[in-house]
Amino acid sequence: MWSAMPASAQVATPDGATMAAGMAAEAVADAQTLDTIKVLPQLMAQERAIDLKRDSDAILDAVSSDAMGNYPDKNVAESLQRLPGVSVTRDQGEGRYVVVRGLDAALNSVTVDGLALGTTEADNRAAPMDLIPSESTERLKVVKSPTPDMPGDSIGGAIQVESASAFDRDGRAIRAKIEGSRQQLSGENSPKASLNYSDIFADGTFGIAVGVNYSDRKFESDNTEGEYDAAADNGDMVMIEQQRRKYYIERERTGANFNLDWRPDEDSKYYLRTLFSRFDDAETRQNTVLTLKAVETLDDGTDVPLIIANGDGTYNAPFKRIAKRVRNRTKKQDTLATSFGGENRLDGAVVDYQVGYTKTRERAPDELEARFEYAGDDLTVNVDQNRRLPEFTLSAADWMDTGNYEFDRFVTSPGQTTDKEHSAKVNVRFDGEHSSYKFGLLGRFRDRDVDVNETEYRRGPEIDLSSWTLPAPAHRRNAMGQALSPSVMREYWNQNSSRYSVRPGDVVDTEVTRLAEDYTAREDILAAYAMGTWDLTPALRLIAGVRVESTSFNANGYQLDVVDDGDAVEVNAREVSSNYTNVLPGLHLRWDGGDTWALRGAINKTVSRPGFGQISPNATINTADNEVQLGNPNLDPYESTNLDVSFEKYLGKNGIVSLGLFGKSIDGYITDVTLNNDPAFIGYDVSTAINGDKAKVYGAEFNWQQQFDFLPGGWSGLLAGASGTLLHTDFDPGIEGREDDSFDLPRASKHVYTAFLGYEANNFSTRLSAVYRSEYLDEIGGGAAYDIYVAPNTQLDFSLNYQITPDFQLYFDAGNLLDEPLERYQGSRSHTQQMEEYGRTYAIGLRVNL
Numbered sequence: 001m002w003s004a005m006p007a008s009a010q011v012a013t014p015d016g017a018t019m020a021a022g023m024a025a026e027a028v029a030d031a032q033t034l035d036t037i038k039v040l041p042q043l044m045a046q047e048r049a050i051d052l053k054r055d056s057d058a059i060l061d062a063v064s065s066d067a068m069g070n071y072p073d074k075n076v077a078e079s080l081q082r083l084p085g086v087s088v089t090r091d092q093g094e095g096r097y098v099v100v101r102g103l104d105a106a107l108n109s110v111t112v113d114g115l116a117l118g119t120t121e122a123d124n125r126a127a128p129m130d131l132i133p134s135e136s137t138e139r140l141k142v143v144k145s146p147t148p149d150m151p152g153d154s155i156g157g158a159i160q161v162e163s164a165s166a167f168d169r170d171g172r173a174i175r176a177k178i179e180g181s182r183q184q185l186s187g188e189n190s191p192k193a194s195l196n197y198s199d200i201f202a203d204g205t206f207g208i209a210v211g212v213n214y215s216d217r218k219f220e221s222d223n224t225e226g227e228y229d230a231a232a233d234n235g236d237m238v239m240i241e242q243q244r245r246k247y248y249i250e251r252e253r254t255g256a257n258f259n260l261d262w263r264p265d266e267d268s269k270y271y272l273r274t275l276f277s278r279f280d281d282a283e284t285r286q287n288t289v290l291t292l293k294a295v296e297t298l299d300d301g302t303d304v305p306l307i308i309a310n311g312d313g314t315y316n317a318p319f320k321r322i323a324k325r326v327r328n329r330t331k332k333q334d335t336l337a338t339s340f341g342g343e344n345r346l347d348g349a350v351v352d353y354q355v356g357y358t359k360t361r362e363r364a365p366d367e368l369e370a371r372f373e374y375a376g377d378d379l380t381v382n383v384d385q386n387r388r389l390p391e392f393t394l395s396a397a398d399w400m401d402t403g404n405y406e407f408d409r410f411v412t413s414p415g416q417t418t419d420k421e422h423s424a425k426v427n428v429r430f431d432g433e434h435s436s437y438k439f440g441l442l443g444r445f446r447d448r449d450v451d452v453n454e455t456e457y458r459r460g461p462e463i464d465l466s467s468w469t470l471p472a473p474a475h476r477r478n479a480m481g482q483a484l485s486p487s488v489m490r491e492y493w494n495q496n497s498s499r500y501s502v503r504p505g506d507v508v509d510t511e512v513t514r515l516a517e518d519y520t521a522r523e524d525i526l527a528a529y530a531m532g533t534w535d536l537t538p539a540l541r542l543i544a545g546v547r548v549e550s551t552s553f554n555a556n557g558y559q560l561d562v563v564d565d566g567d568a569v570e571v572n573a574r575e576v577s578s579n580y581t582n583v584l585p586g587l588h589l590r591w592d593g594g595d596t597w598a599l600r601g602a603i604n605k606t607v608s609r610p611g612f613g614q615i616s617p618n619a620t621i622n623t624a625d626n627e628v629q630l631g632n633p634n635l636d637p638y639e640s641t642n643l644d645v646s647f648e649k650y651l652g653k654n655g656i657v658s659l660g661l662f663g664k665s666i667d668g669y670i671t672d673v674t675l676n677n678d679p680a681f682i683g684y685d686v687s688t689a690i691n692g693d694k695a696k697v698y699g700a701e702f703n704w705q706q707q708f709d710f711l712p713g714g715w716s717g718l719l720a721g722a723s724g725t726l727l728h729t730d731f732d733p734g735i736e737g738r739e740d741d742s743f744d745l746p747r748a749s750k751h752v753y754t755a756f757l758g759y760e761a762n763n764f765s766t767r768l769s770a771v772y773r774s775e776y777l778d779e780i781g782g783g784a785a786y787d788i789y790v791a792p793n794t795q796l797d798f799s800l801n802y803q804i805t806p807d808f809q810l811y812f813d814a815g816n817l818l819d820e821p822l823e824r825y826q827g828s829r830s831h832t833q834q835m836e837e838y839g840r841t842y843a844i845g846l847r848v849n850l
Contacts, residue, residue, distance in 0.1 A: 042719055042758050042765055043707060047654045050705075052141065057533075057543055057590055059145040059600050059646050059660070061086070061703075065138055076161060077129035080140055081795075084658070084703035084723030087752045087773045088129075089790075090822060092221055092249055093838030096130045100142055100157035101662065101699055102727040102776070104747040107156035107608045107638070112337040113163055113273040114354055116151070116444060118419035120333060120362035124611035129159075131277050131335050131360075133255040135177070135194040135213040138164035144662070145588070145602040145644040148531040148545035149427065149438055152584040155608045155640040155666065163257045163275055166198040166207025173198045179845030181217065184819075185838060186248075188218035192845070207261040214254050221247045222476045223836040224389060228826045230785070231294040233305040237785055237831060238315050239383060239390045240294055240307070244480050246286040246473040254278040267345035274338040281331040284486045286473055288399075290392055292381065293320035313386040322374035322399050323408065326484035329367035335360045353426040360419045367413040370489045372465070376404035388825070388832040389477065400472065400481030402465040408458070410493065410500055415452035415517075419612075421445065434535045438545075442527040448612050452517040455510055460500035463492070476837050509621075512560065512571045516619040519557030519631075521612050526550045531586075543588040549607065550581045557617035557631070574617040576633035582607045600646045608638040610670055614689040628681050630688040640666040655706035662699050669695035671733050671746045673780045692733035695745050701725040717761035725752040733780055741784055749776045763803035771795045784827060791823035791832075809847040816840050 048064035061083040077095035081088045088095035089105065097105035106124035110117040112132070119127045143150065143158040150158055179192040194213035200206065223245040228237045260272040294317075295303040307317040341354030376398040384391040398404050427440035470483040502510050531545030554577040561570050586604035593599075613631060620629040646660040668691040678686040705721035729745035744750070756769040772794045779788040796817040802810045817840060824834040 042760055042767060043654055046705060046707075046719070048139075050650065050654060050656055052139065053648070053656070054598065054650065056143075057541065057588060058143050058147050058150070059602060059644050060141050060143040062142070063140040075130040076132040076134055076137060076140060079134050079137075080129070080142065080159070081771050082754065082756075082769070083142055084754065085144070085660075085701045085725040085752060086142055087749070087754075087771055089747075091130070092247065092836075093219070093816065093822075093841075094130055094251075096128050097126045098129050098142075098159055099747070099749070099752075099773075100144065100159075101697075101701065101725055102749040102752055102773075103156040103697070103745070105156070106611065107154075108159055109151055109154040109157075110159045110161070111151075112161045112275055112358075113339055114160075114341070114425075115337045115339050115356040115358050115423060116421060117161075117335070117337065118358055118360035118421055118446070120360055120417040120419060121611065121613075124614065125609065127159075128333075131279050131333060132161060132275075133194070133213045133215070133253055133277065135196065136163060136211060136255045136257045136275055136277065137161055138168055144660075145604060145642060146586075146606065147543055147588055148529045148547045148584070148586045148604075149440055151442070151527070152547050152549050152582065152605070152607050153609060155606045155638060155642075155664065163259055163273060164196070164198060164209045164211070165259055165261050165271070166200050166209045167261055167263075168209075169198050169200075171200060174848070174850040176848040177845060179215075179843055181813075181841055181843035183217075183219040183838070184840045184842075185222065186218055186220040188220075190217040190219070191215065192217075192843075205263050207259075207263075209257070209259040209261075211257045212255070214252075216250065216252045218250045219838070219841070220249065221836055221838050223247060223834070224477050225834045226390065226832075228785070228831050228833070229294070231292070231305070232307045232309045232315055234309045236309055236315070237827065238292075238307055238309075238385065239831075241289065241291045242390070242392055242478075244288045244290075244475065244478045246475055246480060246483075248284040248286075250280075250282040252278075252280040252282075268342070269344075270340075270342040272338075272340050275336070277335045279333040279335075281333070283327075283329060283331070285325075285327040286480060286483045287323075287325040287327070288480045289321065289323040289325065290381065290394075291319065291321040291323075292317045292383075307383075313384065315383045315385070316380060317383065318378065318380050319374075322379070323371060324374075324402065324405055324481070324484060325369055325371045326486055326489055327367070327369035328486040328490060329364050329413075331362060331364045333360070333362045348430060350429045350431065351426070353424075355424045356422070358421045358423075362415075362417045364416075365414050367415070368490065368493055369411040369413075370484065370493075371408040371411065372402075372405035372463075372484075373408045374399055374404055375406045376401075385830075388823075388830060389835050390832075392478075400479065402469045402482045402484065405465060407460070407463045410457040410460075410497075411454065412457070413452070413454040416449075417451075418447075418449045420447050436533045438529075438531045438533070440529050442525075444523075444525040444527075446523045446525075448519075448521045448523075450517065450519050450613070450616075450618070453514045454517075455502065455514065456506060457497075457500035458503045458506065460496075468492075477835060508570075513621060515571050516558050516560060516621060519555055519612075519616040519618045521553070521555040521616050523554075523609075523612075524552045539592045541590040541592075543586075543590075545586055547584040547586070548581065549584065551579065551609065551637070553578045553615070555612075555616040555633070558619065559617045560619045560621065560628070560630070571619075574633075576615075576617055578615075578633075580637065582637070582639060595650065597647070597649045600644070600648070602642070602644045604642055606640050606642060608640075610635040610637060610689065614670065626684045628678075628684045628686045630686065632689050635670060635689060636668045636691050638666055638668055638670060640664050651706050652709075656703065657706075658703045660701045662697075662701070664695075664697040666695040666697065668692070669731060669733075669745065671731075671780055673733065673735060674786070675735075675782045677782065690733065690735075692731060695729065695731040697727065697729050697745065697748070699725060699727040714761055717759050719758035719760065719767075720756065722755040723753070726750070727752075735780065738783070743780070744777050746777050746780065749774045765801040765803075767799045769797050769799075778824065781826075787827060788833060789825050789829075791825060791829065793820055793822070794818055795820060807849055809849070811845050811847060813843040813845075814840065815843075 049062045052062035105126035110127040139162040141160040175196040192215035196211035198209035226239040226242045258274040339356035343352040382393045425442040429438040527549040529547040584605040589601045591599040618631040648658040674687045703723040708718040751774040753772040758767040798814040800812045821837040826833040
């Protein structure tokens, strides 16, 4: 006879890593002597993560804090990129969205202590993971093939963030960290600190864990963006507009967690989980805009091209517009997740339950931009496209002087997005000798409110820019000319805003802009599942079940309608609603070869829902740039059939070799398209989301991690690892006129690789890690020459820890050592559309563990 292993054993106890934590603590204790400090933070964290993977019934990977309860990363996104098949997309050089197996981050579900995390993103459901500081968490898991008792909205993966419980520690624990960092571009120093406390009281039945953290990061980035069109006299694609941008950014993060646990006896557990994060993003943008004049229309209606090809990769052209702009805003984002739950073991059954509330809010109440147009002597430009990022050489330097600019407009863009969700769930499990049966109900009730109010004030007095003028900012790629002071702009606006107004001819357009982006939405999800687990032999486990999710969606917003034979646009209120049900069966197998290997297989169905901004009636119109973005209430959800096979070979307690194969067939894949031939918006680039045809995904992933403890002497402290994901995708977006074009899945990289080399001995630990992500299609245009791609990227980081005493650790981190930029290109790699550079970042700090 063999003992049964209930399928939910790893999820029934919130302190699933307690055993691993104890083992890690014992390992550290055993390694200490009277005259030598031996601490192995990488090894202990690796051991914990492998234990979580080994014990799971689902196919997953995990990141655990080290023996001192720390991660070496700025936020949760950057911690997760250490996992096989996981990478991140970055915002201003910081990891923001998590990409699983090369697929779009919008296809992941994200939970914090079992609660779905909301997002303020306008057009998709990708949850920004940089809102959650790593110090507020204890374990991070990525489930790549969820079982039926898990939420089904996870085509990419289910990301589970768990905060700390007092029972994760052995008695009282106090952890603190203080850090200072410096960014290469800005030369600014940035502080960071955290404090965590936990203890167990009342004869081991009551636990409390609290933590606070704070960081204030100041940095800069140099950005060049452009747009290409077939505008040369010989039909060549040429950059017709170049924007030279300098960003000055301050990101202030404040986080707190408060967790209570009460375990009055062996059969009862109750908990309260609360996590709060505040993220203030203050940004100033200096922007110089150079727009070429492509054609001149003669009196007889003939268009004469003005961009002349020289035959050597260079072009001469006059200017349509030269502009200087300065924008200043502070975006405030806060996230709250709180839940109460428990578990009770009854006669013949185990019941667990949870009620929760999450709120994610983003506010930008003070966004203000001042725009000025060049009014000096006419200038021409030579565009050199013999390099990936074209070089603009102007005929004179007059454009650099702010004294040659006249007032164009002020633009205010206050906005707020609120995303709230109430949820409740209950699960019941019946355990037999070699089987268990589990049933559950879940209700999620989500409300979203978006209010954006952009206004352009183009009537008002001229402005003497002499008091606004600042020296030209340093920029790696381009000259920008003199800059404009954001503080003087803000002061001037506060004193003179009443003197500026909307032009009479723009009143209707302004009302359209103020209303068209606004909407409210309600989404209710009711789910039920039944799942059985059978231990067919001591080594073979079968899990089978089905999950049913019913979705009800309703939204109130606005749509744009073209009237007067295309001469005007009006905005009209519109209400939309939809109801649909997804049946999601799942079958999982797990075959254990003792403690040395495991074979897993799964076939299941998952779903992902359209983004709120994608499916709600709303629109964004930019008359200055002739751009329109429309919601599409006719979108259907994605639905995917998934096949996974994984083999894992464990190398002792802290090593692993694994190989996985997976395939996905996704119906109704949603993609963003930009078209310039919409008959309703002649002369505009119209962006919207559409359901494409079926998408196919095939992939393989491997992972190897090992300590070289079999080597002699000091060489035994070596650690190394490598992982990779190889992806093949096939997708037909169903765009008229592009039936013969082949497409990769948008935002799906074909190759993602990670590698690390570490060393630990006595009181010394160091690690060099790299993450590579190949290029991917980011946006589908009206033709192949207008598709936007993100270029390959490699991130190389270094860390060094020195254990001064058993309780104090000094550390040094260096990020983006290769000084890799964010690069996007249009159509072909020779046409760089965006280049954004951040420089390297260095940090030094002290950790305390009492």
